[in-house]
Amino acid sequence: MRAQEAIAGLAHCRVCPRDCEVDRLADKTGVCRTGRYARVSSYFPHFGEEDCLRGWRGSGTIFFTWCNLRCVFCQNFDISQEGMGVETPPEQLAAMMLDLQAQGVHNINLVTPEHVVPQVLEALVIAVEEGLRLPIVYNTSAYDSMESLRLLDGIVDIYMPDFKFWSPHLAQRYVKAKDYPEVARRVILEMHRQVGDLVIDEDGLARRGLLLRHLVMPGFLEETKAILRFVAEEISRNTYVNLMDQYYPAGRVDAQHYPELNRRLTRSEYAEAVAYAQELGLTRLDRRRSLHWIGVY
Secondary structure, three states, X not given: OHHHHHHXXXXXXXXXXXXXXXXXXXXXXXXXXXXXXXXXXXXXXXXXXXXXXXXXXXXXXXXXXXXXXXXXXXXXXHHHOOOOOEEEXXXXXXXXXHHHHHOOOOXXXXXXXXXXXXXXXXXXXXXXXXXXXXXXXEEEOOOOOHXXXXXHOOOOOEEEEEOXXXXXXXXXXXXXXXXXXXXXXXXXXXXXXXXOEOEEOXXXXXXXXXXXXXXXXXXXXXXXXXXXXXXHHHXXXXXXXXXXXXXXXXXXXXXXXXXXXXXXXXXXXXXXXHHHHHHOOOOOEEXXXXXXXXXXX
16 A cells, blocks of 8 residues: 555655655656666675675665765766666566575665655565565665655664765755755654664674664764764664765765865774764764775875
């Protein structure tokens, strides 16, 4: 019933906060450039995710094409903003999920699904009827609609939002959505209400809960600190936080365009972010170091 409701809503699309209201059932497109069917760039067992997701057999990632944000620094720019991928009807999307399960992955990890929630629900109906039994991971930029989250309540097992910016003016400049911080705060609180703190089983695998990611950006430690305060004070000090250090200039960032972002994060910046998280009492920190530190101080 939820899948049917969601698909019917595509006729006047309000799947995400952009509220384009285009008729996606007729293959009209708005900001996300996606019509009736989702587009998928790739799917495979992913061994680069957090340890509690990848385990020893990988996280079953499905990378959706296009996005409802326009992050100028996107490290998957060819997928999110250049449209690399193929149209994938629900039967095919369900088959991907079942194929990943057959390969032995620990979960189904939906990457950038904000704009294709109806299509995901439609495919899940088929996949579950055909035997899908894995936890569902919703791997999002946190620019989601409350309506989408209502439809996902009780279906998603693990929410994995990436909270990018705290300040509206920075969100407008770098992700092209001034309301992003307000939306992210609202939906992350709702995600936590639905699934609670992250539960990890005796095998070290995530089963249910909120796993929050934040990419520490060079020169914007105050943004990081504001986001961490929000997590500690308004969500839970028991929140599992992946404080990511792997920023590098990508997408539209270069010496001419967005020169302030045209460098890597330094050791001292990352150390300050970690120390602040610890000061706030956030003890469940994922701090796997990237391989980008050689020569960076």
